[in-house]
Amino acid sequence: MVLNLGDQFPNFIADTTDGKIDFHEWAGDSWAILFSHPADFTPVCTTELSAVARLIPEFTKRNVKPIALSCDSVDSHNGWIDDIKAYGKLSEFGYPIIDDAKRELAVKLNMLDKDEIGAGGLPLTCRAVFVIDPNRKLRLSILYPATTGRNFAEILRTIDAMQLTDKKRVATPADWVQGQECMVQPSVKEEELAELFPDGVTNVDLPSGKKYLRKTAP
Template sequence: MRLGDTFPNFQAPTTIGGKSFFLRHIDFYEWLGDSWGILFSHPADYTPVCTTELGRAANYFPKFVERGVKLIALSVDSLESHKGWVEDIKSYCPELRNKDFPFPLIADEKRELAIKFGMLDPDEKDSKGMPLTCRSLFVIGPDKKLKLSILYPASTGRSFDEVIRVVDSLQLTQKRKVATPADWKPGNHCMVLPTLTPEEVKANFTEEITVVPMPSGKNYVRHVTLNNN
């Protein structure tokens, strides 16, 4: 998958839905609708780092809802394994106890989706010698195109603060003709796109633009603090 590619539709069994086999399956496009979506994979159920990640994602779920983002996770274990593991996650995270788990988990026992999306980790194997999924994360836009991908090894847990940050950046830069600098957070200054001419800058910004002088004499570093970002 490359940035800008249309993310393929798929059908898969998940922890949502009714008791029948058919109702447990989702159609990804239908489930996503007009929302942003995040699909992220985990090496295996009942593993410590994955437990912390699913717990943090569940705790942050309201933040994703505020941004119009749906979450869905994947690992290569069964639905029954997922359901038992969810109870462990809820026990480990006190904020989740006595609540429904807020997003679905995909069962990919045959590793069909893991292979399709390049999620398999060649260095991580289960007890049967089968490859496990690495920590892939895909951000998909309402247009069903891949907006961002992040790949972590099994040994390194993700920062969901960073996931929130990049979603904020993606949604902002879709609306305004800016890029976000290193370590940007909402409220910080942005960079005016270097491709914009002075005339286009005037047409697209009511905010004050600060041109940062550079030894080269080129005026490509232009700061702007947006009024409604």
């Protein structure tokens, strides 16, 4: 299955370290981030799950529920969580890990890295990231190779940008972070600016003379 941005994210039933879940029911009215891992008890994966556990307060502030997937069993996951907590010096582990020992979800969601072959001769699960909004639409998709760890600060940044642009007719420029100026969308007409952006809009002077770079406070 190839998922495009804006597609309805498929529902699934799965066993997890928090029990059996229906994904859409589990997500509820929240945003969700589903991120996959090649295997339990592997070095890069351990650092990633530890990083997400530390960031639970940041995800909660944004109404986002994280959930991980790894191609091993719940029993294996539970043993691995002890290592993850020890590595990150964590007192708790605040989100579920999906049992995908049969690789059914990895195949269904096209998460396999064909260039990285595991000990069993099968492709490893790549480091996929899917961000799904409360309407169950896919809003962000990033595929990292199995050998490259993810930057979760960047994932939080993109969630901030999407949540802002859902509320206001703006777009975020390169390297934008929460609180910085953003750009008025080109579709906004001049006569709409005062009502939509009461704090004002600044036009950037350009050689072309075109007024398409318009900055405003978030």
